[in-house]
Amino acid sequence: MVKRLLDEIVKKDAPIVVGLDPKLDFVPEYLVKQGIEKHGETLEAAADAILEFNKKIVDATYDLIPAVKPQIAMYEQFGVPGLKAFEETCAYCREKGLVVIGDVKRGDIGSTSGAYATAHLGEIRVGSTKIAPFAEDYATVNPYLGSDGVQPFIDICNMYDKGIFILVKTSNPSSGEFQDQMIGDKTLYQMVADKVNEWGKSSMDGDYSNVGAVVGATYPEMGVELRKRMPHAMILVPGYGAQGGKGKDLLGFFNEDGLGAIVNSSRGIIAAYRNENYVDKFTEQEFADASRAAVLDMKEDLKQALGK
Amino acid sequence: MVKRLLDEIVKKDAPIVVGLDPKLDFVPEYLVKQGIEKHGETLEAAADAILEFNKKIVDATYDLIPAVKPQIAMYEQFGVPGLKAFEETCAYCREKGLVVIGDVKRGDIGSTSGAYATAHLGEIRVGSTKIAPFAEDYATVNPYLGSDGVQPFIDICNMYDKGIFILVKTSNPSSGEFQDQMIGDKTLYQMVADKVNEWGKSSMDGDYSNVGAVVGATYPEMGVELRKRMPHAMILVPGYGAQGGKGKDLLGFFNEDGLGAIVNSSRGIIAAYRNENYVDKFTEQEFADASRAAVLDMKEDLKQALGK
Numbered sequence: 001m002v003k004r005l006l007d008e009i010v011k012k013d014a015p016i017v018v019g020l021d022p023k024l025d026f027v028p029e030y031l032v033k034q035g036i037e038k039h040g041e042t043l044e045a046a047a048d049a050i051l052e053f054n055k056k057i058v059d060a061t062y063d064l065i066p067a068v069k070p071q072i073a074m075y076e077q078f079g080v081p082g083l084k085a086f087e088e089t090c091a092y093c094r095e096k097g098l099v100v101i102g103d104v105k106r107g108d109i110g111s112t113s114g115a116y117a118t119a120h121l122g123e124i125r126v127g128s129t130k131i132a133p134f135a136e137d138y139a140t141v142n143p144y145l146g147s148d149g150v151q152p153f154i155d156i157c158n159m160y161d162k163g164i165f166i167l168v169k170t171s172n173p174s175s176g177e178f179q180d181q182m183i184g185d186k187t188l189y190q191m192v193a194d195k196v197n198e199w200g201k202s203s204m205d206g207d208y209s210n211v212g213a214v215v216g217a218t219y220p221e222m223g224v225e226l227r228k229r230m231p232h233a234m235i236l237v238p239g240y241g242a243q244g245g246k247g248k249d250l251l252g253f254f255n256e257d258g259l260g261a262i263v264n265s266s267r268g269i270i271a272a273y274r275n276e277n278y279v280d281k282f283t284e285q286e287f288a289d290a291s292r293a294a295v296l297d298m299k300e301d302l303k304q305a306l307g308k
Numbered sequence: 309m310v311k312r313l314l315d316e317i318v319k320k321d322a323p324i325v326v327g328l329d330p331k332l333d334f335v336p337e338y339l340v341k342q343g344i345e346k347h348g349e350t351l352e353a354a355a356d357a358i359l360e361f362n363k364k365i366v367d368a369t370y371d372l373i374p375a376v377k378p379q380i381a382m383y384e385q386f387g388v389p390g391l392k393a394f395e396e397t398c399a400y401c402r403e404k405g406l407v408v409i410g411d412v413k414r415g416d417i418g419s420t421s422g423a424y425a426t427a428h429l430g431e432i433r434v435g436s437t438k439i440a441p442f443a444e445d446y447a448t449v450n451p452y453l454g455s456d457g458v459q460p461f462i463d464i465c466n467m468y469d470k471g472i473f474i475l476v477k478t479s480n481p482s483s484g485e486f487q488d489q490m491i492g493d494k495t496l497y498q499m500v501a502d503k504v505n506e507w508g509k510s511s512m513d514g515d516y517s518n519v520g521a522v523v524g525a526t527y528p529e530m531g532v533e534l535r536k537r538m539p540h541a542m543i544l545v546p547g548y549g550a551q552g553g554k555g556k557d558l559l560g561f562f563n564e565d566g567l568g569a570i571v572n573s574s575r576g577i578i579a580a581y582r583n584e585n586y587v588d589k590f591t592e593q594e595f596a597d598a599s600r601a602a603v604l605d606m607k608e609d610l611k612q613a614l615g616k
Contacts, residue, residue, distance in 0.1 A: 043432075077426045174456040
């Protein structure tokens with residue numbers, strides 16, 4: 001799968017993933033009203049609004065980007081109808097040729113991780129029929145439970161040509177509380193990074209592994225260090241834009257081939273129509289055009305940062 | 309919420325939670341066939357079978373037990389219909405007066421953890437209507453992202469009188485890979501335990517806190533140590549039975565008041581009809597009666613262990 005992701009990045013000339021995290025606050029009022037007119041003040045109304053919102057953003061940006069990253073929590077908060085919108089968002093993005101990175105941060109003991117891996121990346125058998133429940137291409141995975149919580153995901157990656165990104169150093173302010181603690185001569189996040197290397201060996205796909213890592217844009221020095229430490233891991237970089245990461249800080253996350261990282265922006269793209277840079281140029285109805293403009297600006301910012 | 313959980317434990321005289329983890333392998337063949345007859349070989353068929361399975365087990369055991377713990381992965385693997393069955397299982401158990409512990413192991417950066425907390429323990433607003441999406445009473449939470457990933461759950465606990473169990477020392481074989489590593493003079497799991505104490509202070513409910521901890525039955529010595537280290541934390545103990553934990557090993561997880569822990573059994577209860585102890589006494593159709601017998605035996609095992 002990582003080969004396909006890299007091909008798409010090269011083809012679109014953009015190491016960019018758009019985070020489809022449609023908090024209801026980001027969705028234009030008129031779409032929420034439409035949903036409520038159809039379904040009343042229900043979870044279905046919210047799900048309808050966020051799906052419509054996502055589709056318009058995807059329509060306006062899919063030719064520019066290799067991948068999307070729907071954050072499942074933003075759908076799960078709307079219950080079963082929200083998760084139906086998640087499923088439909090994934091399917092819509094796949095139809096547009098995008099790599100779908102499910103930001104699900106799952107992880108549990110072995111057999112339970114197996115069920116999560118099946119849910120998001122694999123197939124389940126009912127009678128003699130095999131069905132792919134959510135059919136993402138990538139999933140994010142939490143490493144706290146250790147190897148036997150991660151292995152079932154790798155097995156599914158190898159069976160279905162899929163990928164995972166393991167949380168190594170997350171973008172949030174308190175990520176250091178546990179992740180930065182010293183264990184002997186390395187930090188916990190370095191120790192997890194070493195495991196990413198080890199786990200990744202069994203799922204190589206060209207020069208990179210299907211086992212990648214999450215490293216926050218908000219910690220650029222650690223990005224440099226982790227880039228060297230995990231030479232074959234694709235790095236998913238959240239935290240660009242709204243969380244404070246900037247293009248010029250991101251050079252160190254990339255390998256010398258100009259590849260090896262994909263930078264996520266969520267709010268900065270999907271709620272661009274409210275951002276001071278775009279609010280005067282686009283109406284609320286033109287929110288998707290604002291998203292397109294924001295993708296183009298992000299692409300330029302990263303190009304300059306990478307010296308292209 | 310912890311007060312309500314403790315009241316139920318005392319009332320039922322059983323520190324037992326039944327893990328509703330209905331892998332399709334555990335569900336009697338005839339229920340799966342019924343589902344397929346109604347819905348074809350679809351996810352709906354599987355969801356129908358597991359919901360029916362759960363209801364029968366709940367009907368046969370709810371008078372004996374204070375709580376259930378549905379493992380969401382086992383539902384998520386059946387996609388949206390599976391998650392609908394999860395929602396309906398939670399609702400059915402609530403109607404029967406049971407405390408519902410959603411074993412969801414969620415955790416993310418602050419705003420995203422907030423969305424998960426809303427999904428499982430809180431309410432979301434659509435227009436002027438507030439809706440509880442999954443409406444569990446407790447959720448399990450992964451601590452790898454640190455305080456700002458946990459705090460939104462605590463805020464929701466305080467708003468809606470709910471509880472959480474933080475993963476401290478998990479029951480799986482490789483849990484020590486990261487959790488047992490020494491950081492200065494303590495292990496990572498001890499460090500997380502100290503944070504559980506700190507976080508728990510802001511959500512006390514009687515002698516115990518709504519912020520509890522997960523400690524695996526498979527590590528009884530650590531149970532003793534963690535019991536002392538977190539005097540006000542309710543401990544959720546998975547790993548009894550099928551994973552190898554035995555009643556006699558569990559005394560150390562309890563405080564001197566005989567409270568402070570609740571022991572989970574999943575496969576040992578819900579698939580009891582296949583277990584060598586019960587297979588000769590119950591037919592496949594009597595699977596729920598076998599579950600009742602297994603609960604009664606587990607209750608006895610724990611009573612002897614606790615010297616009651």
